[in-house]
Amino acid sequence: MTAATGMSSYVTSELVRLDRERILHPLLPDGREDRTVLVKGEGCRVWDADGREYLDASAVLGLMQVGHGRRELAAVAAEQMCRLEYFHTWGTITNDRAIELAARLTDLAPKGLDRVFYTSGGAEGNEIALRLARFYHHRKGASGRNWILSRHTAYHGIGYGSGSLSGSPVYHEGFGPVVPNVHFLTPPHPYQKQWYDGEDPTDFCVRELETAINKIGPHRIAAMIGEPVMGGYGAVVPPSDYWPRVAEVLRRHGILLIFDEVVTAFGRTGRWFSAEHFGVVPDILVTAKGITSGYIPHGAVLVNEQVAEVVGADGGFPIGYTYTGHPTACAVALANLDIIEKEGLLANATETGAYLAAELRDRLLDLPAVGDVRQIGLMLAIQLVSDKESRDDLPGGTLQVTDVLREQAGIIVRSNPHALIVTPPLVLDRGTADKIVDGFRFVLERLGTDGFVH
Known part of the structure; x- marks a missing residue:
């Protein structure tokens, strides 16, 4: 150069x-x-x-x-780097940009998602969501709740945990699913009518979900993860009743719901979060990508108070990334959200x-x-x-x-x-x-x- x-x-x-x-x-x-x-x-x-x-x-x-x-984003990054380029947010240490962004995100998020855990990207976020779900049940005395429900054709990243939740063979062949006890369900795909044996896609998927829960045992399942709109498989929009009915089944059995909004958040679907289209608030919501428009790697996992209080008690959540709450990334995210809103x-x-x-x-x-x-x-x-x-x-x-x-x-x-x-x-x-x-x-x-x- x-x-x-x-x-x-x-x-x-x-x-x-x-x-x-x-x-x-x-x-x-x-x-x-x-x-x-x-x-x-x-x-x-x-x-x-x-x-x-x-x-x-x-x-x-x-x-x-x-x-x-966007030169304004470059200028924000440069100004922040000259002031405080980086510091961690472990323990009692924090920084002003991380605090400001957390307040902004929780104000924009579906009501009830009031806590933020920062990451550097989507795969990291889904790794954290997986750990949060299992640690939550462990802290509540239910360590045996270690199954995760995912869906065929889903994409949740390439980490060993997130890759294990991704529903394509390419992420498993030669690697092996590192996270045990992952069960894959049929996703709702209105175009692929042949998947449902002539049945309504939502009816088919909900019946399959209830069958899987009964077979595995609800007391053994920690969470279900899903993209509200499947991105990697190609903009697969579920029927409007799919997520409300799935959420009702999960809540009835004490199973956490994780939304992977790495692709769909921050305006991609015309809302700040695609969860808004379906009237469902998950327990954990994973974001990345559009949070900074890719100008700097960043991500944020949004968590409800019920989960946050449990995992944050008795010494706190024992997991942290080096760049969790990176001030320059947070500053760029704030400026990026400003542009999305103002324009x-x-x-x-x-x-x-x-x-x-x-x-x-x-x-x-x-x-x-x-x-x-x-x-x-x-x-x-x-x-x-x-x-x-x-x-x-x-x-x-x-x-x-x-x-x-x-x-x-x-x-x-x-x-x-x-x-x-x-x-x-x-x-x-x-x-x-x-x-x-x-x-x-x-x-x-x-x-x-x-x-x-x-």
């Missing part, structure tokens, strides 16, 4: 060579030697080392709420998200490989299928489609084997939304049900 400009002194080819030789990438497809080297971002756009512009329709990983290149980004997520979804449905649902377009706020997914009747996935998945979108349409999206995941920054405007729709039409009208763009 050159000190004067902050730009790399390497040419692109050298950067690519060094990357291949020195960086171990997550999820790198076998045999791929190409790289897209990004060097600049502004709003909904990023640029690579050769000056090519891309439209970031992914908000990186669904977290860049306020858009790229009306929750309303924009609702309005522009609805517009984008309507345009995508109008332009794409007639195509043979497009099965569904789902949306809540600025959290969307385009389900790709080999057959609209069977709703089977494309052979070979969706990776080739994301490559073509980036290379031929200049649009960056994320994907899973089933769907393209569209989560633009919350600053998206209608003109930019139109460009996303045009780019998708340009590529997907050439996508065959064989999984190849022709």
Whole structure:
């Protein structure tokens, strides 16, 4: 890097060579030697080392709420670093920024979530949620309550605990679930009607939940964890009665409810927290990502008083991260929340998200490989299928489609084997939304049900 400009002194080819030789990438497809080297971002756009512009329709990983290149956030970080860059919040030590952010978060949160435990990210947050739930029951004299209910296809991070709660085989094969006693349930997915044997999805899921509780024994189950809206699987919005009915069953049996809102909080679904859509307040709520729009790693776990009082008694909760309550991260989070509020980004997520979804449905649902377009706020997914009747996935998945979108349409999206995941920054405007729709039409009208763009 050159000190004067902050730009790399390497040419692109050298950067690519060094990357291949020195960086171990997550999820790198076998045999791929190409790289897209990004060097600049502004709003909904990023640029690579050769000056090519891309439209970031992914908000990186669904977290860049306020858009790229916000100088006011850089200024807040710099000012805080000059004043008190870092100190821990262990024991009786604290700092003003951590206190201010805790007050702000609990004011915004669903009523009853009045305590905050800080982390550096989502996987850490779910690790803490898991420990809180089991420690809570242990402190209440029920150490045998060590089962956790999760759901197939869920994603809760890649820590050994959070990975054990994630419902895809890729997080277990070769690693093994480290946390014992995890039971996976069927998630509610209205598009995948074939999962429910002709039954209403909520009825099926609640009956399955009650069966699992009776089989395991309610006195052995600590908590159930779930994303209110499933992000990693592709904007799967449950029926409106799903979470209220699940919460009623859990409360009846003294089982804690954990909401993983790492993706869905801070405006992504058009509300501060997606729990608000369902009228359910969990016992523990995990956040990260959008809390700082990714400008600095940070996260916060919100806890109700009942859990906080139990785990905080008799010497306190015996777990703490090095960067718990990092003052610079807290300062950036406060400034980021200010931008979301002042610029009306929750309303924009609702309005522009609805517009984008309507345009995508109008332009794409007639195509043979497009099965569904789902949306809540600025959290969307385009389900790709080999057959609209069977709703089977494309052979070979969706990776080739994301490559073509980036290379031929200049649009960056994320994907899973089933769907393209569209989560633009919350600053998206209608003109930019139109460009996303045009780019998708340009590529997907050439996508065959064989999984190849022709």
